Ligand SMILES: CSC[C@H]1O[C@H](OP(=O)(O)O)[C@H](O)[C@@H]1O
């Protein structure tokens with residue numbers, strides 16, 4: 570790997586997507602961050618153009634980490650510290666809508682958080698300083714507008730349908746939803762459901778990373794009257810095909826995202842945390858500032 574070459578794009582693979590072996594591996598990094606080790610070693614791979622991608626497997630290469638236990642702070646911090654400016658994440662989701670069938674792809678633009686407050690969901694807790702990020706649009710609208718048309722084009726060739734502008738419910742798990750919960754999420758306006766997007770999306774925002782989530786539907790959750798509720802066996806049945814499509818999407822998409830980032834076209838999230846800290850600088854603990862400088866330039870000096 571040429572030492573001057575930047576790794577601008579991070580990719581997080583979810584259930585079924587444990588590697589991007591259709592890209593050319595360059596090296597593996599065993600990283601430690603102030604928030605511990607990421608879920609997996611970081612694989613740096615190159616695209617045919619030579620552009621570099623950093624890949625993390627969210628649940629570990631052999632799927633040993635449960636959704637609640639994913640070290641999301643370490644994952645996001647490691648990618649940011651490496652120089653990434655945008656993250657393309659993948660997730661297997663249940664469908665809360667008839668028209669979103671197993672095998673379909675979805676790019677959500679909203680989140681309903683149903684996690685239970687037991688995940689580490691901020692870089693700022695316990696640091697003696699108070700910072701707030703903007704999260705009204707939890708995914709990067711600029712990145713989504715690039716990713717949507719490209720993914721649509723790629724999936725057209727694969728004969729796979731894409732849904733955009735949907736709402737993802739993030740539940741704690743590991744048990745799937747009850748029928749009553751599943752029906753309630755539909756009434757709330759949820760379209761799909763997973764166990765991973767929170768805190769990943771929140772932490773990406775705090776680290777000023779443009780973040781997009783490409784979802785693959787594996788099941789109809791538990792809301793369909795007369796149908797058995799979702800089981801792992803049902804999810805796993807479609808994971809393999811979905812992962813093959815996700816790899817094709819990654820191969821075609823990541824270059825486009827890289828070019829967009831390299832051209833400096835993502836300019837809304839970067840800089841968004843500069844004035845996020847309410848605590849007077851002179852009382853911010855030096856140790857905390859040092860730790861946070863790992864991900865944000867405002868805490869250096
Ligand atoms: C294996 S079924 C439930 C599991 O699958 C999804 O994982 P990921 O988002 O990492 O693809 C979902 O969020 C749950 O963690």
Ligand SMILES: Nc1ncnc2[nH]cnc12
Nearest residue numbers: 661662663762763764790
């Ligand atoms: N029905 C479901 N609920 C939560 N996470 C999921 N991941 C895949 N299917 C899911």
